[in-house]
Amino acid sequence: MSRTYRLVVACPDRVGIVAKVSNFLATYNGSITEANHHSDPVSGWFFMRHEICADSLPFDLEGLRTAFAPIAKEFGMEWKITDSAERKRVVLMASSQSHCLVDLLHRWHSGELHCDIPCVIANHEDLRGIVEWHGIPYFYVPVDKENKAKSFDRVAQLVSEHDADTIVLARYMQILPPSLCEEYAGRIINIHHSFLPSFVGAKPYHQAYERGVKLIGATCHYVTEELDAGPIIEQDIIRVSHRDSINDMVRLGKDCEKNALARGLRYHLEDRVLVHNNKTVVFS
Amino acid sequence: MSRTYRLVVACPDRVGIVAKVSNFLATYNGSITEANHHSDPVSGWFFMRHEICADSLPFDLEGLRTAFAPIAKEFGMEWKITDSAERKRVVLMASSQSHCLVDLLHRWHSGELHCDIPCVIANHEDLRGIVEWHGIPYFYVPVDKENKAKSFDRVAQLVSEHDADTIVLARYMQILPPSLCEEYAGRIINIHHSFLPSFVGAKPYHQAYERGVKLIGATCHYVTEELDAGPIIEQDIIRVSHRDSINDMVRLGKDCEKNALARGLRYHLEDRVLVHNNKTVVFS
Amino acid sequence: MSRTYRLVVACPDRVGIVAKVSNFLATYNGSITEANHHSDPVSGWFFMRHEICADSLPFDLEGLRTAFAPIAKEFGMEWKITDSAERKRVVLMASSQSHCLVDLLHRWHSGELHCDIPCVIANHEDLRGIVEWHGIPYFYVPVDKENKAKSFDRVAQLVSEHDADTIVLARYMQILPPSLCEEYAGRIINIHHSFLPSFVGAKPYHQAYERGVKLIGATCHYVTEELDAGPIIEQDIIRVSHRDSINDMVRLGKDCEKNALARGLRYHLEDRVLVHNNKTVVFS
Amino acid sequence: MSRTYRLVVACPDRVGIVAKVSNFLATYNGSITEANHHSDPVSGWFFMRHEICADSLPFDLEGLRTAFAPIAKEFGMEWKITDSAERKRVVLMASSQSHCLVDLLHRWHSGELHCDIPCVIANHEDLRGIVEWHGIPYFYVPVDKENKAKSFDRVAQLVSEHDADTIVLARYMQILPPSLCEEYAGRIINIHHSFLPSFVGAKPYHQAYERGVKLIGATCHYVTEELDAGPIIEQDIIRVSHRDSINDMVRLGKDCEKNALARGLRYHLEDRVLVHNNKTVVFS
Structure with a gap:
């Protein structure tokens, strides 16, 4: 894949946004x-994502941002421009x-x-071997009822030291503290197994078994302070029947969990997910 | 399709049930x-359904029931034997x-x-034309806040007069009274649009839109007194995205609703659905 | 839904197309x-569809076409502009x-x-009743081996007389003659039951049963001279197992057939399907 | 999971098979x-699989086989009895x-x-590292046009030496020789990526792209001499669109490939797949 810039925009809808932006891009070839x-007719907001060949523009990343800033200001845009060559830094957490x-x-x-x-x-040692085989440092930070605050200070420190985006x-089975949720708002992705x-x-599988549903699923979402209530990025389901035990x-x-998480993370890494009003626009 | 008897059984699990029943059937060829x-290891119950060529047995329906009754008694079975040639009588309700x-x-x-x-x-007149084109009587029973009891008395009377099974x-948008739910327990099928x-x-579609889910669905279930909480027979889903409005x-x-309801009703008509502990075994 | 114009374009890709078109639209508010x-990097073609509030533009349909024509010429576009208020005329054929x-x-x-x-x-009389109930004229044109040419002349005449788009x-189980396929190229939609x-x-269901597949499906496609080889608009599948007979x-x-056909036709009616190199771009 | 015996039977259908077998099992508690x-009404064959608690029977595996043999003979059964505690030996081949x-x-x-x-x-060295990390011996057997026979002799020798079931x-991208297909008939599982x-x-993905299909898939099947024509065990599909390149x-x-292969292999390992007339019965 050749290098691209990704211009991602959300702003109140009005006539002329696309014209302005595409003119800007065309002017510089x-x-x-x-x-x-x-265009979301309910909220009145407009969302846009462009992927542009980096080589076709006479700008480096900062130059492009500087050149685009006046347009963003004129339309009151929430915006970002990213460079496909700058790989995001993703810290994985597991139990x-x-x-x-x-x-x-494996996908990585x-x-x-x-x-x-x-x-x-x-917060367990079980997965050290396979992680280290991939050449990735593994940090064991146990979480007990008594030491939660201290543990999550350590987590926050590690995340920060590793410059995580x-x-x-x-399937990290602990609830992150609000401070961390806030600091990385829109950048913490969870997979919930329902x-x-x-x-x-x-x-949730026990709950599903009890209720006798005929389909089970998984949900990839951004983490917010409220448990399992953040913006949904992707969902997947599979059919089950009375023959399936909880273990099944x-x-x-x-x-479902693997597929929904992998797809959701991919969308995030490619800056395809825009969050507005606790919902997502996913330009998949 | 040739005529069959359907022997449907639920009982506490123990050794010898299948042997007893299959011997019984083999004895009479x-x-x-x-x-x-x-076999449900959690509840310890056993569920079984046989479909047998009616012509191969030396019994009429009542004769078969009489012959089977001692086995049912021995094993403490909840059971029924039905005849595929005796079509169930299904009253449809709509808004x-x-x-x-x-x-x-159309499927009918x-x-x-x-x-x-x-x-x-x-409870509306809208659908009279298409129903009557199919040669089926159409009864308009309006339901207002003031006349609910009287309306449902009329419904109960119609259902009874038409010998409904x-x-x-x-998509009948009214809640049936508990008395009707009880009288037809396990025989009222609803389609819920989530x-x-x-x-x-x-x-529910408004709720789904608000929450920003990426899949919507429909649930076919038996009606119980508690709203939308009865045993689930069948479910179906379809993918949606940010582009889909509530109307979409x-x-x-x-x-989804049509497919889940049609499949669920079909299972019911063929005596494929067994209910236990508010859950279903569906021998599809 | 409010009235919209649909501007649908296909042309060789180059810088500035979007800018030109969106400027044009923005200029007229x-x-x-x-x-x-x-953008299709393999063929080097670019495809675009805009839906624009008709009321927001100072043009009627012809005026808009006239105003846009110079741009279309400049970029060598295959293009059309349609008006959502002008409903397409669709002749249905059945057996x-x-x-x-x-x-x-029913959807209509x-x-x-x-x-x-x-x-x-x-080419059968079976469905006259339900069609006429809907207030739609029904023409019975039998097709026998001996009278094919004459029959399809009659079909062509009927289609033409009714101004079909x-x-x-x-599920019309006859093969249309090449002349008709050509005259209505890109405007004849078939549902194939595989x-x-x-x-x-x-x-095809017999073939599927013989081969022992675990999923069956249906394909909605444009008709071309070569049987079942035209551009695919939509497909759907459903799981089957060894328990399913050919009849099942x-x-x-x-x-599957109903859903794939209904979705495919809907895309066509809304001018969402662009054909290039015997493949479709579907802006669903 | 507790230890079970699996009794798997295929034979011409007739009255009394289930009675005989279930009596046999009930007699020994x-x-x-x-x-x-x-029951397959087309071929007239009957297929049956029982899973029985090993501890509940007064037999070891050989004893059970000996006791059951007369019944098998009486009904002309193709049959096997396996022990869930005897894990199958599976040789994996990859490119x-x-x-x-x-x-x-990972699943293992x-x-x-x-x-x-x-x-x-x-036939490549690429995957040695991850395989050996799992503690599994890795044999590199290159396959060139000139050395095919010799290479597959080596493969056959390795498979035999490792007592493979x-x-x-x-995704082994070579075609096995007929001799190997025959020796391991019904025991070689392939995943085909369409x-x-x-x-x-x-x-196949290039073919799919060319044809412009809207769904792609994968097929898990037993290998026979004819390429990609063996009995199908499992299939899976995923939706694609014009936006998806061949790489996508x-x-x-x-x-799809991973899921179809893992499910198919699981069915095979649990003796849930019965082959008849180049088709499978899968008791999933």
């Missing part, structure tokens, strides 16, 4: 490889279950996920 | 066209939305649904 | 409700199977499909 | 945890692509796949 727009973590490690290792993984932080909770908003909280559901659900 | 078993009703009428008319439809009861709420247990109650969700969801 | 773009025809009739009758249906043409083969390119031609597959497949 | 039956191999290794390592993996054989081609019978042979299809398809 920018070659657009992908363009997406969305003892391996499926989501190993799935992400085989070149499918374009990011750096500066470290893995886990993004935190992924790959089809939200069904079965919030603990043991756990096993079947793992594939 | 019964030709089994389909057999399903399920003003047509999609589920018309879908069922084209021979896909093996049942009789003695009448349709609706089963009532299908094909993926239960998400979005119970009114306006309503439109897309209709196809 | 056009309010864009939906915009889609696609004796009812499911696709009735499904489309309930306001889900925005088109006119000037008539139905069938589009022909939908709703997941193409698997099981081309006759009796036929029954289950019907739901 | 066998506790059945799962039972599946299938340079990692996704299917790593997925199976985390206890999801109940088998032994005595070795991996590959089953061979899994985890929805068979669409896109047989090389580069390759990436998206990988998840």
Whole structure:
């Protein structure tokens, strides 16, 4: 893939936004490889993402930002421009279950996920071996009822030291403190093992079994302070029946979890997810 | 399809049930066209359904029941034997939305649904034309806040007069009174326009839109007194995105509703659904 | 829905197309409700669709076309501008199977499909009743081996007399003559009852049963001279198993056929389908 | 999971099979945890699988086989009895692509796949590291046009030396010789990266892209001499659009391949797959 700049914009809708932006790009001979727009008639907001060949523009990243800033100001835009060559730094957090973590490690290792993984932080030792085989540092930060504050200070320190852009909770079975949620708002991705908003909280497969549903699922979402209530990025489901025990559901659900998390993270890494009013626009 | 008897059994699990039943059938030279078993290790219950060529047995329906009764008693079975040639009598109830009703009428008319439809009861007049075109009587029973009891007395009377085995709420937007729920327990089928247990109650597509889910669905379930909490027979989902307005969700969801209801009703008509502990075993 | 103009464009890709078009629209204060773009790096072509509030522009349909023509010429565009208020005229063709025809009739009758249906043409009499109930003329044009040419002359005459924009083969089990395929190229929609390119031609469910596939499907495509080889608009699948007979597959497949055809036709009616190199871009 | 015996039977259908078998089991007080039956009216064959608590029977595996043999003979059964405690020995074969191999290794390592993996054989060196990290011997057997016969002699020798019950081609991009296909008939599992019978042979994603399909898929099947024509065990699909390049299809398809292969292998390992007339009965 050739290097691209990604221009991502959200602003109140009005006539002339696309014209202004595409003129700007055309003036500098920018070659657009992908363009997406969305007008939300309910909120009155407009969302846009352009992917532009970096080589086609006479700017480096900072230069492009400087040149675009007046347009952003004129339209009251929330905006960012990123460079596909600057890989995001993603810290993975896990507990003892391996499926989501190993799935992400493999996708990264085989070149499918374009990011750096500066470290893995886990509250169990179980997954050290496979992580270190991938050449990634593994930090064991146990979390007990008594030491929670101290543990999460350590987590915050590690995340900061490793310059993380993004935190992924790959079946990390602890609730992050509000301070961390706030500091990395829109940049912490969780995989919840149910089809939200069904079965919030603990043991969703047990809840699903009890209720006798015929489909189970998984939800990839941004973490907010309220448990399992953040903006949904991606969901997946699989059919179950009376023959499936809770253990079967756990096993079947793992594939949903892996797929939903991998797709959601990919969208995030490629700056395809825009959050507004606790909902997402995903330019997939 | 040739005529079959359906032997449907639920009882506490123990060794020898299948042997006893299959011996019984083999003794009389019964030709089994389909057999399903399920042992639930959690509840300790056993579920079984046999479909047997009627011609292969030396019994009429009553004779078969009489011959089988001692086995049922020995094992403490909840059981029934039905005859595929005796079509169930299904009363459809609707409001003003047509999609589920018309879908069922067409499936019935084209021979896909093996049942009789003695009448349709609706609290609006909108659907009279298409129902009567199918040669089915249409009863308009309006439901107002002031006349609810009287209206449902009329509904109960109509259902009873038409010898209904089963009532299908094909997007009937009223809540049935507890007395009716009780009288037809396990025989009233509703289609709820969400993926239960998400979005119970009114306006589920609006709720789904607000929450920003990426999949919407529909749930076919038996009606119990508690709203949208009865045993789930079948569910279906469809993918949505930020581009879909509430109206789009309503439109897309209709196809889920039709499919889940038609499949669920079919299972019911063929005596494939066994209810235990507010959950279903569906021998599909 | 408020009235919109739809500007649909395909042309060789180059810098400045979007800028030019969006400038044009912004100059006249056009309010864009939906915009889609696609650059195909393999063919080097660019595809674009805009939906614009008709009221926001100072043009009627012809005026808009005239104003846009110079841009289209400059970029060598294949293009059209349509008016959402001008409903397409869709002639439905059927044989004796009812499911696709009735499904489309119901969607049309309930306001889900925005088109006119000037008539139905069938080579059997079976479906006259339900068609005429909908107030639509029904023409019976039998097709025998001996009279094919004459029959299709009659079909062509009927289609022409009813000013059809589009022909939908709703399980019409005859092969149209090349002349008709050519005259209505890109405007004849067929539903094939398999997941193409698997099981081309006759009796695809029998072929699927023989091969022992675990999923069956349906394909909505534009008709070209070569049988079942035209551009694919939409596909749908459903899971099957060893328990499903050919009859079960036929029954289950019907739901795929209905859904794929209805979605594909909807995309066509809203001018969301662009054909290039025997493939489609569908701005769904 | 407690230890079970699996009794798997295929024979011409007739009255009394189930009675005979279930009597046999009941006589010895066998506790059945799962039972599946299938009568195929087209071929006239009957298929049956029982899973029985090993502890509930007064037999060891050989004793059970000896006791059951007369029944098998009486009904002309193709049959086997296996012991869940005797894990199958599965040799994995791969080329340079990692996704299917790593997925199976992880499922095995985390206890999801109940088998032994005595070795991996590959015609590239790329995957040695991850395989050896799992503690599994890795044999590099290059295959060139000139040395094919010799290479496959080596493969056959390795498979034999490692006492393989089953061979899994985890995206092994070579065609096995007929002798090997025959020796391990019904025990070589392949994953083909298309929805068979669409896109047989090389580069199916390229074929899919060319044809412009809207869904791509993967097929897990037993290998026979005829390429991609063996009995299908499992299939999976995913939706694609005009936005997806061949590379995108390759990436998206990988998840289908992994899931279809893992499910298919699991069915095989649990003796849930019965082959008859180049088709499978899968008691999933």
